[in-house]
Amino acid sequence: MTDTIEKPQADWSEVAAALAPVEIIDEPVLVKKRSRDFFWYSPILNAQLRRCFGDLVAQPKTREEMAHCLAVAYARDLPVVLRGGGTGNYGQAVPLKGGLIIETTGMNRILEIGEGYVRVEAGALMADINAALIPQGWEMAMFPSTQDIATIGGFVAGGSGGIGSIANGALREKGNILQLKALSVEADPLEHVFDAEEALQIHHAWGLNGAITEVTLRTVPTRDWVGCMASFDDYRAAYEAGYALAISDSIGRKLCSVVDARIAGYFPKLEGHIQAGRDLLVTLVPREDMAAFRDLVAAQGGTLDLAMTEEERAEKGVPHVFEFAYNHTTLQVLKADRSATYQQLGVPDPADADAVVSVAEAIGDDVWHHHEFARLDGAVMTADLPIIWFKDEARLREIDGIYASHGFTVWDAHTFHVEGGGLKNADYRHLAWKKRMDPKGLLNPGKSQVWETVRHLTADEIEAKAKD
Numbered sequence: 487m488t489d490t491i492e493k494p495q496a497d498w499s500e501v502a503a504a505l506a507p508v509e510i511i512d513e514p515v516l517v518k519k520r521s522r523d524f525f526w527y528s529p530i531l532n533a534q535l536r537r538c539f540g541d542l543v544a545q546p547k548t549r550e551e552m553a554h555c556l557a558v559a560y561a562r563d564l565p566v567v568l569r570g571g572g573t574g575n576y577g578q579a580v581p582l583k584g585g586l587i588i589e590t591t592g593m594n595r596i597l598e599i600g601e602g603y604v605r606v607e608a609g610a611l612m613a614d615i616n617a618a619l620i621p622q623g624w625e626m627a628m629f630p631s632t633q634d635i636a637t638i639g640g641f642v643a644g645g646s647g648g649i650g651s652i653a654n655g656a657l658r659e660k661g662n663i664l665q666l667k668a669l670s671v672e673a674d675p676l677e678h679v680f681d682a683e684e685a686l687q688i689h690h691a692w693g694l695n696g697a698i699t700e701v702t703l704r705t706v707p708t709r710d711w712v713g714c715m716a717s718f719d720d721y722r723a724a725y726e727a728g729y730a731l732a733i734s735d736s737i738g739r740k741l742c743s744v745v746d747a748r749i750a751g752y753f754p755k756l757e758g759h760i761q762a763g764r765d766l767l768v769t770l771v772p773r774e775d776m777a778a779f780r781d782l783v784a785a786q787g788g789t790l791d792l793a794m795t796e797e798e799r800a801e802k803g804v805p806h807v808f809e810f811a812y813n814h815t816t817l818q819v820l821k822a823d824r825s826a827t828y829q830q831l832g833v834p835d836p837a838d839a840d841a842v843v844s845v846a847e848a849i850g851d852d853v854w855h856h857h858e859f860a861r862l863d864g865a866v867m868t869a870d871l872p873i874i875w876f877k878d879e880a881r882l883r884e885i886d887g888i889y890a891s892h893g894f895t896v897w898d899a900h901t902f903h904v905e906g907g908g909l910k911n912a913d914y915r916h917l918a919w920k921k922r923m924d925p926k927g928l929l930n931p932g933k934s935q936v937w938e939t940v941r942h943l944t945a946d947e948i949e950a951k952a953k954d
């Protein structure tokens with residue numbers, strides 16, 4: 487199903503003039519750069535998206551300026567793509583139909599820090615939010631490993647969880663997103679407030695149903711985290727240690743990742759810090775729980791190769807341990823060899839070592855495993871984010887099939903449709919709000935396959951489908 491929004495034939499110098507006083511970028515090379523995200527992790531998406539570019543970039547500094555951008559686009563029927571840091575993996579921020587890119591990084595003020603919450607503008611970088619919180623005794627409940635360049639608006643619109651999720655659950659879980667404010671795309675854009683659970687109407691909608699201006703998130707008391715890497719003789723042992731840590735009630739941790747020794751071979755910045763050729767457990771443990779963690783590693787037959795506080799890490803110039811976890815693992819390999827790609831897979835219950843080892847044996851040597859442990863609705867869940875040495879799409883789909891036949895869930899990382907990846911099915915609540923907030927369907931056109939089938943309905947009729 488294709489979207490009915492077509493690439494606009496606008497007079498872009500007229501649009502640029504109408505956007506004043508908002509700053510714009512019209513230099514084609516720079517516009518092209520801001521039309522990309524990390525879709526190139528996928529050779530399939532790379533072929534589909536690498537020639538999709540926007541026409542003009544607007545850089546609002548306030549919500550009034552953002553409202554002005556949206557009004558200008560509405561008046562001229564221009565497609566609009568919101569963009570934070572452009573670190574999404576599925577072409578989420580790629581303008582499929584050209585048009586206006588609204589880059590939010592100028593809207594970056596931290597508005598309020600209180601007991602257990604932070605209120606910020608949507609374009610604030612997560613590393614800056616954490617840097618403001620920590621001296622006041624707080625930190626973000628979770629953040630992606632891209633925190634240095636990714637915005638909080640991009641995280642709530644495109645992300646799902648990250649470092650901290652093993653302690654505090656997924657972003658979408660109750661109490662993690664406290665409030666979102668978002669502008670509609672109308673002649674006179676209105677700011678809507680989505681409190682608590684209502685925020686899920688906008689969360690993970692890929693900027694399809696509103697332009698987020700402000701985010702209020704839960705924060706947690708900060709701790710003196712020690713970045714650790716323990717190494718093991720084989721993957722089973724590393725995985726069992728990771729699982730034991732993930733389900734531990736006595737050891738605090740905000741990251742729990744297991745990485746195949748062959749992937750760790752692509753971490754040159756860790757040379758001299760970890761033993762070569764061994765499978766890794768990568769974690770962040772509070773200083774006061776280090777003795778218990780050491781015992782756990784020893785009991786599982788491992789060696790604690792690296793343990794650094796934040797000060798030691800900064801002094802030695804070693805990257806954060808989380809830059810060797812989540813999707814950064816894939817990035818470390820891709821820096822050396824662009825023939826790698828990845829996939830996202832949910833390990834079925836019980837997510838024990840037998841489950842992961844038996845699928846590994848069935849698949850073969852072109853897939854190198856990497857598991858992340860997180861908490862979902864209170865229970866520990868495990869995801870495999872393997873490196874896949876890409877041959878062709880047929881082999882990739884064969885690998886998906888082997889995982890599926892072992893009971894794994896495939897959250898396809900090789901589609902640019904919101905319904906294709908993590909979301910799986912249509913979210914009619916998202917689309918009902920799209921109808922209310924974006925009646926012309928200008929926001930991020932082409933990313934929802936289902937929108938075209940419901941856009942003729944009223945918002946209430948679309949919402950009713952959520953109950954079917």
Ligand SMILES: Cc1cc2nc3c(=O)[nH]c(=O)nc-3n(C[C@H](O)[C@H](O)[C@H](O)COP(=O)(O)OP(=O)(O)OC[C@H]3O[C@@H](n4cnc5c(N)ncnc54)[C@H](O)[C@@H]3O)c2cc1C
Binds near residue numbers: 644
């Ligand atoms: C190496 C690597 C590691 C990653 N690790 C994680 C991880 O651990 N967890 C995770 O969840 N993700 C992860 N990601 C994906 C991504 O980095 C995060 O989701 C990040 O938070 C996106 O923020 P951004 O500012 O870059 O968003 P962008 O890529 O700019 O945008 C993402 C989506 O949000 C929309 N959007 C942006 N701003 C707004 C706004 N103000 N209003 C409405 N819509 C908006 C965009 O249109 C787009 O659809 C990773 C990606 C990479 C490349």
